[in-house]
Amino acid sequence: MILRLTHVSTFIGQFHILQDISLEVPAGEVTVILGRNGAGKTTTLRSIMGLAPATGGTISFMGESLNGLPPYAAARRGIGYVPEDQAVFAVLTVEENLRLAMLRRDRAGNERLRFVLDIFPDLAQKLKQKGGSLSGGQKQMLAIGRALVHDSRLLLIDEPSKGLAPIMVEKLAGALRQIKDHTTVVLVEQNFNLASAVGERYVIIDDGHTVQQGLMSDLQADQNLQRRYLGIAAAREGGKVV
Amino acid sequence: MDVFVNLTLSGLSTGMMIFLVASGLSLIFGLMGVLNFAHGSLFMWGAYAGVWVFARTHSFTLALLAGMAAGAMVGWVMERLTIRRIYGNVVAQILITTGVMLVLNELLSATFGPNIIATTVPPLLAGSWAFGNIVVVKYRVFTIVVGFLVALAVHFMLSRTRVGIIVRAGVENQEMVQVLGINIRQVFSLVFVFGSALAALGGVMMAPAIGAVNSGMGIENQMLAFIVVVIGGMGSFLGSALGSVIVGLAGAYTAWFFPEASLAVNVVLMALVLLLKPNGLFGMGGE
Numbered sequence: 001m002i003l004r005l006t007h008v009s010t011f012i013g014q015f016h017i018l019q020d021i022s023l024e025v026p027a028g029e030v031t032v033i034l035g036r037n038g039a040g041k042t043t044t045l046r047s048i049m050g051l052a053p054a055t056g057g058t059i060s061f062m063g064e065s066l067n068g069l070p071p072y073a074a075a076r077r078g079i080g081y082v083p084e085d086q087a088v089f090a091v092l093t094v095e096e097n098l099r100l101a102m103l104r105r106d107r108a109g110n111e112r113l114r115f116v117l118d119i120f121p122d123l124a125q126k127l128k129q130k131g132g133s134l135s136g137g138q139k140q141m142l143a144i145g146r147a148l149v150h151d152s153r154l155l156l157i158d159e160p161s162k163g164l165a166p167i168m169v170e171k172l173a174g175a176l177r178q179i180k181d182h183t184t185v186v187l188v189e190q191n192f193n194l195a196s197a198v199g200e201r202y203v204i205i206d207d208g209h210t211v212q213q214g215l216m217s218d219l220q221a222d223q224n225l226q227r228r229y230l231g232i233a234a235a236r237e238g239g240k241v242v
Numbered sequence: 243m244d245v246f247v248n249l250t251l252s253g254l255s256t257g258m259m260i261f262l263v264a265s266g267l268s269l270i271f272g273l274m275g276v277l278n279f280a281h282g283s284l285f286m287w288g289a290y291a292g293v294w295v296f297a298r299t300h301s302f303t304l305a306l307l308a309g310m311a312a313g314a315m316v317g318w319v320m321e322r323l324t325i326r327r328i329y330g331n332v333v334a335q336i337l338i339t340t341g342v343m344l345v346l347n348e349l350l351s352a353t354f355g356p357n358i359i360a361t362t363v364p365p366l367l368a369g370s371w372a373f374g375n376i377v378v379v380k381y382r383v384f385t386i387v388v389g390f391l392v393a394l395a396v397h398f399m400l401s402r403t404r405v406g407i408i409v410r411a412g413v414e415n416q417e418m419v420q421v422l423g424i425n426i427r428q429v430f431s432l433v434f435v436f437g438s439a440l441a442a443l444g445g446v447m448m449a450p451a452i453g454a455v456n457s458g459m460g461i462e463n464q465m466l467a468f469i470v471v472v473i474g475g476m477g478s479f480l481g482s483a484l485g486s487v488i489v490g491l492a493g494a495y496t497a498w499f500f501p502e503a504s505l506a507v508n509v510v511l512m513a514l515v516l517l518l519k520p521n522g523l524f525g526m527g528g529e
Contacts, residue, residue, distance in 0.1 A: 010270045075423035101422045
């Protein structure tokens with residue numbers, strides 16, 4: 001397992017958001033964290049990164065504890081994080097956004113940059129454009145591309161499809177399929193169609209607790225579980241798998 | 243025409259002098275948003291250190307280096323002990339940096355005494371050139387050159403180097419910079435120390451121009467520095483440079499053509515700019 005959370009507990013202010021999160025992420029796969037709004041999905045990712053430090057339990061990455069590490073130290077160990085709000089640096093150009101993530105300007109870094117521009121050709125045409133002037137979908141691509149340039153062995157992506165047009169979601173799904181050949185991905189996603197199209201494993205979180213985890217194919221077949229924790233059965237009947 | 247050229251040269255030189263004081267504040271306040279009311283004290287520590295070293299060595303180069311080193315050292319201690327804990331907390335910044343200003347000023351008075359200490363322009367930079375009725379003071383030309391070089395160097399650093407990109411990104415979103423593996427607090431500490439050294443450089447340069455250092459020079463020049471940073475626009479280093487030149491030229495022309503208004507011209511300029519462009523001439527968002 002590349003990432004293991006054991007009985008993780010996290011407070012944000014006085015609120016006990018994560019109460020008992022345990023999950024395992026195998027290397028080389030896409031694990032999707034699912035759950036209702038407010039279940040604790042985003043806080044789980046933020047706790048792994050050290051942005052919302054865990055107050056209890058253990059978080060280990062490649063066998064080493066991440067507990068107590070500041071976010072930059074977690075990132076230096078090879079964890080990339082893409083937040084849900086398409087956080088690109090508006091005052092920097094696309095190229096500067098990408099270069100910022102390259103800790104070393106070596107051959108491997110340049111190869112990763114080329115890979116990013118291959119899977120997101122829209123960005124290649126806008127290298128000199130300011131990040132703030134991109135469309136929502138392009139910003140999302142830039143945010144993901146930046147985490148990839150960083151040489152992440154584990155990529156945490158929070159709701160990449162949020163607010164995107166269906167055509168952009170399809171492009172994103174294509175990119176995620178290419179990315180998962182290079183790095184392990186933990187994806188928080190409300191769009192079950194996207195989640196099931198790219199995910200190999202799932203973890204369901206509800207009210208700050210891990211309630212179920214396993215293979216995505218099992219979840220796709222278990223409509224009772226989908227209805228109980230995800231409330232998506234009705235929507236899925238008319239949905240299109242991307 | 244001669245009067246116009248003389249006034250313009252004088253205004254440019256004063257503007258660049260103001261810019262040297264304001265350049266550090268432009269980084270610390272304009273870019274990082276730290277409301278540092280001890281900036282004038284850092285400027286004064288530079289001035290006193292420069293005068294002290296120049297009096298003993300007669301080397302203005304050593305005076306410049308010593309002044310900047312003193313500013314950097316005081317800035318580093320100040321950042322470690324106070325500023326580091328109050329990034330993002332404006333009320334605490336006002337209270338604590340005001341306290342630091344009092345401590346730093348008193349330390350200077352205790353060390354050098356409360357009286358004015360006279361100094362001179364270095365021999366190489368003393369005197370003037372005359373072209374007909376146009377008189378060009380050598381030290382004024384030197385300040386214009388130094389101010390211009392500082393503006394270029396810092397602009398290059400902010401816009402072309404990795405450190406500059408990190409600073410601009412960190413000002414926009416510290417959290418996102420951290421998750422890229424960058425210790426932004428460390429970078430901000432370095433920028434604070436660099437800004438402090440620039441403030442001290444302004445002090446060393448100012449001392450020969452006014453012929454003395456005194457314990458009130460910090461607060462006077464700090465006010466000017468805040469005015470030009472606001473006129474230029476928060477977050478814009480080149481805006482501060484342009485704001486300094488505008489204030490310098492306006493001061494020179496007003497003093498000649500409308501002397502009654504010369505005391506009020508800086509504040510009137512700031513009010514005008516804020517009325518027309520509330521974010522300053524170049525607004526938010528860096529270079």
